Amino acid sequence: MYKFKQIFRLDLMNLLTNPMWVFYAIGFPLALILVLGFLMSGSYGHTVTSYDYYGVALMIFGIFNAATFSANSIMEERIKSPNMRIVYSPVRPFYIHFSKVLASFVFCTAAYSLVAVLLHITVGINYGGADWWAALAIMLAGNFFFASLGVTVCCLLKNEGITNNILSTLFALFAILGGLFFPIDGLGKAISAISWLSPAKWMLAACFRIIYDGDFTLLAPLIGGLALLSALSVLLGARFFRGEDYI
Amino acid sequence: MQTIIEVNGLKKSYKDKEVIHGIGFTVNEGEILCFLGPNGAGKSTTINIITGALRFDGGSISYKGESIYSDLLGYKSRLGIVPQDLALYEDLTAERNVLFFASLYGLKGEALKEGCRFALEFTGLSDKAKDKVNTFSGGMKRRLNIACAIAHKPELLIMDEPTVGIDPQSRKHILEGVKQLRKQGMTILYTTHYMEEVEEISTRIIIMDLGNIIAEGTNESLKAGAESNDASAETVSLETVFLQLTGKSLRN
Numbered sequence: 001m002y003k004f005k006q007i008f009r010l011d012l013m014n015l016l017t018n019p020m021w022v023f024y025a026i027g028f029p030l031a032l033i034l035v036l037g038f039l040m041s042g043s044y045g046h047t048v049t050s051y052d053y054y055g056v057a058l059m060i061f062g063i064f065n066a067a068t069f070s071a072n073s074i075m076e077e078r079i080k081s082p083n084m085r086i087v088y089s090p091v092r093p094f095y096i097h098f099s100k101v102l103a104s105f106v107f108c109t110a111a112y113s114l115v116a117v118l119l120h121i122t123v124g125i126n127y128g129g130a131d132w133w134a135a136l137a138i139m140l141a142g143n144f145f146f147a148s149l150g151v152t153v154c155c156l157l158k159n160e161g162i163t164n165n166i167l168s169t170l171f172a173l174f175a176i177l178g179g180l181f182f183p184i185d186g187l188g189k190a191i192s193a194i195s196w197l198s199p200a201k202w203m204l205a206a207c208f209r210i211i212y213d214g215d216f217t218l219l220a221p222l223i224g225g226l227a228l229l230s231a232l233s234v235l236l237g238a239r240f241f242r243g244e245d246y247i
Numbered sequence: 248m249q250t251i252i253e254v255n256g257l258k259k260s261y262k263d264k265e266v267i268h269g270i271g272f273t274v275n276e277g278e279i280l281c282f283l284g285p286n287g288a289g290k291s292t293t294i295n296i297i298t299g300a301l302r303f304d305g306g307s308i309s310y311k312g313e314s315i316y317s318d319l320l321g322y323k324s325r326l327g328i329v330p331q332d333l334a335l336y337e338d339l340t341a342e343r344n345v346l347f348f349a350s351l352y353g354l355k356g357e358a359l360k361e362g363c364r365f366a367l368e369f370t371g372l373s374d375k376a377k378d379k380v381n382t383f384s385g386g387m388k389r390r391l392n393i394a395c396a397i398a399h400k401p402e403l404l405i406m407d408e409p410t411v412g413i414d415p416q417s418r419k420h421i422l423e424g425v426k427q428l429r430k431q432g433m434t435i436l437y438t439t440h441y442m443e444e445v446e447e448i449s450t451r452i453i454i455m456d457l458g459n460i461i462a463e464g465t466n467e468s469l470k471a472g473a474e475s476n477d478a479s480a481e482t483v484s485l486e487t488v489f490l491q492l493t494g495k496s497l498r499n
Contacts, residue, residue, distance in 0.1 A: 006350045010336070017338055078337065082344075085334035085395065087300050089351040090323035244301050 004095045007086060011073055011103035021069060025111035029062040033119060036181075048126075048212065055116075055125035056135070056211070057180040060203045062112055063142040064171040067150030068164055070104035074151050075160035080246060087243035097151060097241040101234065104147035112139060128211040134219055135207050141226040142203055148230050152237035158245050174198040248275040251311055251403060251434060252297065258305030259292055266292055268458045269306060274403070274436060279429050281445045282438040283485075284455035285493050290438045291331060293455070294407050297436065299323050324352055327401030327433075331408045333388050334395070335380050341367065341391050342376040349398035362398035369427075370394040371420055386417030393421065397428065404428060405436045410444065422448055442485045452485075456493045 015021055036058065037051035044050040073079065074097070086096055113136075119125040128135045154163040175181060178200025185192045195201045202225075206218035252274035259267040267289045274280055282290045295301040297308060299319050308315050315322045335344050345363045354362050367373045370390040380388060393409060406425070410418045425448050429435055439445060445452055446466055454462040454469075462469060469488050 002355065003351055003353070006347060010347055014336070014338075081330075081332050081334045082336045084330060084332070085328070085348055086351060088298050088323070088326075088328040088330070089348065090320040090353075091351055092320070244295075247295050247300055 003091050004099060007091065007095055008099040008102055011099050012106055014079060015069060015073060015103055015107040021072070021107075022111070024065070025062070025069070025108060026115055029058055029112070030115050030118060033058045033115075033125075034123070037123065048208075051119070051123045052126050053183075055119050055123075056127070056207050057204055059112060059116065059139065060142065060178075060200055060207070061171070061175050061180045062115070063108070063139060063203070064146055064167075064174065064200070066104055066108040066143045066146040067153070067167050067171075069108060070100055070147040070150035071154040071160050071163040071167070073104055074100045075154050075158070075163075084246040087246050093241055093243055094238050096243070097155065097237050098234065101144075101148045101151050101237070104150065105144045108143045108147065109140060112143070126211055128207075131210050131214065134210045134216060137219070137223060138203055138206055141223045141230070142199075145226045145230040145233065148233040148237060152233045152240060155237050155240035155242075155245075174200045177201065178204055180204065248277055249311075250274070251276050253309045253312075254293075254297070254306065255308075256306035257293070257296065257303055257308065259289075259296060259301075259303045265304075266458050267296075267303070270455075270458070270460050271306070272453055272460060272463065274434060275451075276434055277429065277432065278450040279425065279435045279437060279448050281449040281452050282436070282455060283440075283442075283445055283452060283489060284438075285440075287457070288455040288493075289458040290455055291407055294405055294436065294438055298326060298328055298405060324399075325402040327396035327399065327404040329393050329396045329404070329406040329409045331411065333392050335388060335391060337381040338379060340377050340379055341372050341383070341394070344380060344391060345394050345398050348395040352399035352401075354399055359398075362400065365400070366394035366398035369397065369424060384414075386413040389413050389417060390421065393424070397433075401433065403434045403436065407438050408440065409437075410439065410441065418444075442489060446485050454489065454493070461493070462488075 033051070033054045036054045037049070040050040040054070044053060074083070083096070116125070116127060120127060150163065150167065153167060154160055157163050177184070177195050178198035179185065179195060180200050184195055202218065202222050206222045209215040209218055250273045254273070255271045256269045257267055257271065258265060258269050270293070282293065284290045292301065296303045299315050299322055310322050336347070342363060345366050346359060349359055349362045349366070367376050370393055372387065372390055372394060375383070375387065380391065383391065389409060393406070396404060410421055422444060425435055425437065437448065449466055451465055452463070452469060453460055464472070466485060470485065472488070
């Protein structure tokens with residue numbers, strides 16, 4: 001465990017000390033939520049304001065991006081060479097792969113929690129009041145799954161650039177289909193039904209039901225599903241990870 | 248001298264192309280074994296296989312009589328690797344780099360600090376310990392690349408072209424350091440393109456070409472083998488021997 005702790009600490013520090021990634025994790029969602037919230041304020045009511053909507057929806061979009069951070073942390077050029085030295089050292093291969101997942105998870109959780117707190121204080125975004133823990137649980141489960149997905153796909157494709165291109169295209173589709181940029185339930189029953197194919201829709205619906213209706217029915221299946229997918233993703237990542245890809 | 252590494256019938260292919268064709272050699276305790284060869288000879292592939300990081304397709308590698316895979320992590324903990332590419336965290340200080348990589352070999356507490364002090368002092372970087380690597384010159388980075396490999400005082404130090412692209416002062420410092428490490432009991436496996444380095448530090452030389460070992464011996468015995476064909480022992484250089492064995496045509 002001592003060696004794992006050393007690798008994890010360094011992986012986390014690499015994320016925290018990269019100004020680009022810090023901006024992308026904190027500044028970007030913060031700015032996007034504030035700008036869209038302001039621009040769309042006329043289209044939403046007073047019970048659920050545009051800030052309330054985008055404060056949840058775009059946080060979910062941010063959670064998808066945990067995959068980008070983790071893919072970068074395993075194969076980004078700046079980090080690839082020192083990672084090669086870790087491969088040479090007497091460390092279990094699983095440690096190398098799993099520490100990137102865990103570091104990205106912790107980094108994103110810290111960043112998005114800060115964004116949520118800042119938004120709650122500044123524009124009063126509703127994250128469920130006393131039920132905030134349920135929204136946090138969804139964020140944690142989502143962060144972990146997408147962090148593990150980024151590493152797994154990167155280990156499979158062996159290229160961080162291609163991984164990011166594929167995943168960001170897929171996530172943009174999920175986001176639109178799941179109604180993260182604008183609600184799509186009003187576009188008809190068929191589209192509304194199709195939207196459930198997107199994980200974004202599940203996360204968004206679960207959050208809004210908890211926050212506004214006190215309805216927790218989607219919470220357990222969603223977190224259970226994400227936990228199962230995370231376990232599968234971590235196992236597949238361990239299967240695909242090959243130290244020699246760094247050499 | 249005790250044999251610490253024994254390689255037999257080693258084969259390696261990338262896709263369908265075999266790049267190492269069943270080579271065999273030994274590494275003996277306390278020697279500086281230099282691998283020489285033109286580009287594409289298979290030196291780095293061979294070295295990477297010996298580190299345990301690259302799998303091979305045929306043959307065997309044993310460490311003190313046991314397959315390296317019988318206890319791979321235990322085997323790796325006895326090695327120090329200086330990769331051809333700089334493997335450093337540019338945004339961290341020199342000290343932090345050495346401490347981190349040494350910790351992966353299980354060093355903790357005072358032993359870790361002592362190992363770090365030794366490595367930085369040995370490579371002449373003590374006064375730069377707190378400086379970030381991205382402020383270093385090429386030569387300093389090369390020395391730090393070595394420091395990260397020796398802090399845990401390995402039994403076998405594997406150096407893959409450690410002096411590429413550096414100034415003569417840094418090169419001299421590194422070569423003196425290699426000889427010093429041998430005196431302290433380390434065994435060293437060293438690959439390079441530079442003949443003068445091999446002549447200066449090697450106790451034994453293996454010349455590889457196109458995935459085969461084409462000559463093996465000491466500096467003197469290799470020259471002696473060539474002098475009968477070309478000139479007298481005084482005028483034959485290692486470069487003459489090398490070109491005689493590998494040819495003069497350009498390699499890709």
